[in-house]
Amino acid sequence: MNILVYLIPISLLLGGFGLGFFLWSMKTRQFDDPDGSAARILRKDWDDKPPSPLD
Amino acid sequence: MTLQPAFPSTSYEAGGMAACPACAVAPSAQSIAALAAGRGGNIMLSLPAAHCAACISAVESALMGQAGVKAARLNLTQRRVLIETEAGVEPASLIAALSRAAYEAHELDAGLLSSTETGRASGDLAMRLGVAFFSMMNVMLLSVAVWSGGDGATRDMFHWISALIAIPTVAFSGRPFFASAARSLRAGRLGMDVPISLALILATSISLYETTQGGHHAYFDAAVMLCFFLLLGRYLDHRTRAIARSAAEELAALEVPRATVLVGGVEITRPTSEVALGDTLRVRPGGRMPVDGVIVAGTSEIDRSMLTGESLPAFAGVGGAVLAGEVNLTGPLDIRATAIGRDSALHRMADLVSIAENAKTRYTSLAERAASWYSPLVHILSFSAFGFWLWQTGGDVRFAINISAAVLIITCPCALGLAVPAVVTSASGKLFRLGLLIKNGTALERLAEVDTFVLDKTGTLTMGAPTPVNFASHPAHLVALAAALAQGSSHPLSQSLAAAALAAGIPPQLDVTEITEIAGYGVQGICLGRTLRLGRAAWVGADPLDITATYLRWGEQTHAFAFEDRLRTGAQAAVDAFAAMGKAVYLISGDTAGPVAALSGRLGIANFTASALPEDKLRLIADLSAGGHRVLMVGDGLNDTAALAGAHVSISPASALDAARVASDIVLLGADMAPIADAMRIAGQARRRILENFGLSAAYNIIAVPLALSGLATPLAAALAMSLSSITVSLNALRLK
Structure with missing residues (x-):
């Protein structure tokens, strides 16, 4: 049963990561425009690389 | 917000x-x-x-x-x-x-x-939902271990970890319910959220107490699951309304209220609300009158169809009165404001709308009706269980409270909270794809009860765009002459005439010269040394017909080009479908008797009224409602707004005036009218699904409540009843075709 000492914190931690990522994606408004997000990956604008501030 | x-x-x-x-x-x-x-x-x-x-x-x-x-x-x-x-x-x-x-x-x-703002509110709900989901999964993991035989110290430790996760979750995710329960208690009502909040608080605190005492049963999983399923219902409900709201x-x-005011001969753009009495305003062709006024310069024709339903444009010259909402057609007009704000025709119409709104009895939705007997019942059951077991066990408060908490948890309206939103979400999505925007949550339920249709003519059954109908009765060279003149004007009748001539393969006569538009009268030109005129009957010297027409004078002869308003696509299909459903159909229009009778003959509508004022429309609706009928009103004009507001449920096309769209419950996004018949079918189905869902959740309660009352309910039974009923109800909602 000693294994529980590791397993329970691990399961909570992994679940917590999931929750954290969900909250982060809500905060950064990633669910505002689902149709747009789906379409944006198909654009040809930055096929090589996104513009870099160093250019 | x-x-x-x-x-x-x-x-x-x-x-x-x-x-x-x-x-x-x-x-x-x-x-x-x-x-x-x-x-x-x-x-x-x-x-x-x-x-x-x-x-x-x-x-x-x-x-x-x-x-x-x-x-x-x-x-x-x-x-x-x-x-x-x-x-x-x-x-x-x-x-x-x-x-x-x-x-x-x-x-x-x-x-x-x-x-x-809308986004923030629904984002907030989604966040609470996410937190509830996270802890539901984790607590369930621990609970399964306890159910499958965890005992002694293991069980206590698992209960403690569950408590650690569940208590903050209930406090955070349950806030919408607590806030709403507090509001309804303060208002002296027993809303659905009161038993929900009571169950959440009671389940959490009892479980915490049991955990400290090393007890067998803890309901932490039930509390967070309750939170999750109910929040899901709230979220669906909110999202449906938010989508409809943002589109509406x-x-x-789209209509930014601005007016062009002339100050010392210079045009200044101002918000309509800042126009003062006596200001001179310029209204360009195609513009809408922002206020009531008197014409001080210019001649033109004005389209009153939005206000009165008349399809014939009216002549407007110096000294003529115009009303807010009318559209200027041909020449620029300078008007002096004679009535603004509360006194304008627009506002009198608004007053009529508020009278209609007040006269309408408030609709109680199925969910509200269910909640009104459900909440008291749940409380009575729970308290009587407490009293009975207290008496039966000779004063074992802990046991009695446990039973009454179990009753509250099991009867908690998880399925009831999902029953309506799941169906409404699914039905609104279907209707949106058909081109109908549901603006009001109870509109679907009300639509299902409709037995009488009242339809407006101009702009609703017809497109409000006239097309020439009697080209065949004129020789081609006359049509070519008329088309040549019509090209020189932006008047809707002229534009439609020129376009129809081109479509009929008749090119405009080329040697017509000196084409000039006389605003308010028509167009004139010279061909082969003779003057040609196309325009109003009196100006051309023709005898006016009682239908929409423009007249051509060529030498001594005059010729009438008759116009008919084009029927909206699907209008015939929709009227036929209504008749096939065995519902009564009425046509009521502010237009003159001729066109109204012609249209109702064409569509096969037996009951029609012409030259109706806004008050007449409202009275027709009120009379029908008083006769026990549930009326669906379809209209688009300002003259329809009062009737739209007074009807049991109302629909307006997207081309309608802002005010008409706001007063109606459903907006028809496309130009086609046929989806209204589909909407009736889907609404009927949705109502059946909602009732089935109530039946399903009642069935679960009939099985589970006796268990809870007799003290046999375990946390496992509560979890099973809750999740099974919620899932069945959601799946049933998806059966909507």
Whole structure:
């Protein structure tokens, strides 16, 4: 049963990561425009690389 | 909008549109404030045609290429683009840039659009939902271990960890329920959220007490699961209404209320609310009269169809009176404002709307009716269980409280909370794809009860765009002459005549010279040394017909070109479908008897009324309602708004005036009218599904409540009953075809 000492914190931690990522994606408004997000990956604008501030 | 109004306890309030239709008829206070304050650094445009990845690149790069644009982002879901600009960038120049890139754009009144507010409220719900989901999964993991035989110290430790997760979750995720329960208690009502909150608090505190005592049963999993399923219902409900609301807000925001005022001969654009009595205003052809007034300069024709339903344009000359809402057709008019604000015709119409609204009895939705007997029943059951077991066990408070908590948890309306939102979400999605926008949560239920249809003519059954019908009775050279003159005018009848002649393969006569438009009368020109005139009967010297027509004078002869308003696509199909359903159909119009009788003959409508005033329309609706009928009103004009507001349920086409759209429950987005018949079918189905869902959750309760009352319910039984009933109810909602 000693294994529980590791397993329970691990399961909570992994679940917590999931929750954290969900909250982060809500905060950064990633669910505002689902149709747009789906379409944006198909654009040809930055096929090589996104513009870099160093250019 | 603050968070609070987003959670009306399972009831569907009017859904955050304007506070009342009367307010929406007049420009709203916020939009005026927004105009006065100027437009910060953000411009919002509506792009109805944007639909793909290429559109995103094209629109954003077109806008970024403009001077003064700092950032532009297209939201494909809402078909809007938000542009961050430096000061002094005019929306008009951006709209021009977009139209060069072949995108139709309309300016939106950013002050009216509280998209961020709506988004925040639903984001907040989603966050609470996410937290509830996370802890439901984790607590369930621990609970399964206990159910499958965890004992002694293991069970206690698992209960403690569950408590650690569940207590903060219930406190955070349950807040919408607690807030709404507190509100309804303060108002002296027993809403659905009172038993929910009681169950959440009781389950959590009992479980905590049991855990400290090393007890066998802890209901932490039930508490968070309750939270999750109920929040899911709330979220679906809120999202459906938010989508409808933002689309309706967008329709409203398309009309930015501004007027052109002449000050010392210089044109100044002002918000309509700042126009003073006696100001001189210029109204260009195609513009709408912002206030009531008297014409001081110019001649033109005005279209009164939105106000009265008349299809014939009326002559307007110096000294003539115009009313707010009429459309100027041919020449620029200068008008002196004689009535503004509360005194204008527009506002009198608004007063009529508020009278109709007040006369209408408030509709109690199925969910509200269910909640009204459900909540007291749950409380009575729970308290009597407590009393019975206290007496039976000779004063074992702990045991009695445990039983009454189990009763509360099991009877808690998980399925009931999902029963309506799941069906409404599924049905609204189906209707949206058919081109119908449901603005009000109870509109579907009310639509299912309709037995009488009242239809408006101009702009509703017809497109409000006349087309010539008697080309065949004129020789081709006359049509060619008329077409040559018609090309020189922007009057709707002329434009339609020229287009129809081209379509019929008759090119306009080329040797017509000196074509001039006499605003308010018609067009004249010279051909073969003789004067030609096309226009009003009196000006041309012809005998006027009682149908919409324009007249051509060629030498001594006059010829009439008759027009008929084109039937809206699907109008015939919709009327036939209504008749096939065995419902009564009425046609009521402000237009003259001739065209109304012709149209009702064509569509096969036996009951029709012509020359009806707005009051007459409202009276017809009131009489029908008093006779026990449930009336569906379909209309688009200002003269329909009172009737729309007074009807049991109302529909207006998207081309309708703002005020009519606000007063109606459903907006028809496409030009086709046939989806109304489909909407009736889907509404009937949705109502059946809602009732089935109530039946399903009642069935679960009938099995589970005796278990709970007899003290046999375990946390496992509660979890099973709750999740099974919620899932069945959601699946049943998806069966909607």
